[in-house]
Amino acid sequence: MRLPDARFAAVSPAMAMEGMAPLPRAGAGGFSALMRSVDGEVRRFIAQGSGASLPGGLTPEAASLRLRMATAAAEAPGARPASGEGVPEAERAAFLNRIAPWAESAGRALGVAPELVAAHAALESGWGRQPLRAADGSDTHNLFGLKATGGWKGGTTDALTTEFSNGEAHKTTERFRAYADPGEAFQDYTRLLRDNPRYRGAIDAGQDARAFAQGLAAGGYATDPAYAGKLEQVARQIQGANR
Incomplete structure (x- = not known):
């Protein structure tokens, strides 16, 4: 589950030059x-x-x-490290404050700390900097990169995204969900995790950032093989800031 490729830019293999040292x-x-x-x-x-x-x-x-x-x-x-390096601290704090009521509600329903829900929204939306937008430029409020699958009947928008197959990234156009407001997005996210048995490992994780992240990854939330580590990194950063 991915946000549009405003976040992604690939380096083409065609740019390789004979005699050039391997790039890290x-x-x-x-x-x-x-x-x-x-x-x-x-x-x-x-x-x-x-x-x-x-x-x-x-x-x-x-x-x-x-x-x-x-x-x-x-x-x-x-x-760009998943922790939000490059995003000013004040901007990160403002994002977390803005979504706090919804994160707390979702956390209670899922049995996890609200910081973990907030971290997931931060990771998927680039701390609110890369919102998934509809064709007309309006905000879809899809803070969790949820695709329009599973019989979704609400609004949708198509967007270019990056998926991973056998560890290799490739671009593809996918259909994503669109919401009237952020509250609706958090409610849908909560229903998805709570009602889908694939994400059982993430439910009732409490404060355990690793269990929550690995539970989502094991359920197939994203195809990025490093997804669990990225989410855990963001969650631990937020948890540390709140202590």
């Missing part, structure tokens, strides 16, 4: 390592002149290409 994955830390590598190579290129080959057999042209690839990778899902 743009994960939590991988992207930083890549940028440090690129910065060092470009600095050496500037110091040595345009005719020089960079260490590791990387030509100036390849260095330029790698820098462009690194810039594109900055928009990849793993380039």
